[in-house]
Amino acid sequence: MTNLIKELRESTGAGMLEIKNALAEANNDKDKAVEILRKKGAAKLSKKADRVAKEGLIESYIHPGSRVGVLVELNCETDFVSRTADFKALAKELALHIAASNPLYVTIQQVPAEVVEKEKEIYKEQLKGKPEEVMGKILDGKIAKYYEEVCLLEQPFVKNPDIKVKDLINEAVSKIGENIQVRRFARFVLGS
């Protein structure tokens, strides 16, 4: 309960009493309370997003020629680590890798099920005529290959294709001793 009040103070900037009243009115439903606070004019617009606490940094890479650009958020646990040279270097490597290797997702879990189904359909068509038991194995291999193409963590690291990007991150994790996660990225290609 105290946590909820603290969270709402940070996210809305409203006063303690206003928040308590809003929470009571909303039966402790956070989203409803925010709406009540906004209706009362007490909450400040869209400040919330800027205040949630997570450490790390935002890095960018613009490829020479300015036709490809990348923005990436790399998270760690403490502000201290985010200011180390090792962490900054990792963020730079990742931004460069994303520019070069065009991932569509960070993790395998983020690939939508429909997309995987569509891929499977295409592979099945390519493999038409093969016996069932061979088909299954080849299909698994092809899907694994697809993940290696589109998921950042599964991609071979552009500067050293013997390792995957997740291995590069894991190396940094064991060196730095903190959990490190690629939270999100954006990659713009001119006119596409």
Place this chain on the structure above:
Amino acid sequence: MTNLIKELRESTGAGMLEIKNALAEANNDKDKAVEILRKKGAAKLSKKADRVAKEGLIESYIHPGSRVGVLVELNCETDFVSRTADFKALAKELALHIAASNPLYVTIQQVPAEVVEKEKEIYKEQLKGKPEEVMGKILDGKIAKYYEEVCLLEQPFVKNPDIKVKDLINEAVSKIGENIQVRRFARFVLGS
């Protein structure tokens, strides 16, 4: 028809004959033809997006401290203009402005109708008790104000709040003599 073949050559990298056959099979349906080409293993994955022709550049801005970052695509008509100092300067100003002013959309047209409805509902609640005819006017004013808060082109320019961002762009258009458009942007705030 010839255009379609050319487009498919660029987007799939498949051979001329393969494309003709695929188009015939697909009754000239482009998307179906691409799928056929892919099934035949002739089309290369997701190259298409990188090839559509539009000029301009991708610019980034990382705010000191690396907790806020922006990626923006600014389009113009010719490659020549994209390399001019004026155009590059405009892209830089826009990236900086986006970092500072946190727009959620580029244009008014991009604000989803549900979002506008939700805003109106909140304003109506705030104005409860006012006479109908006053209400309408105030509501229009509040919505216009909301657009100024969340739409990049409607925002007051951070370095000169007497003009809007669209005025800044229009100045550049008349100076440069080409259509200039902000195509898209991404703005990451650490942990949000």
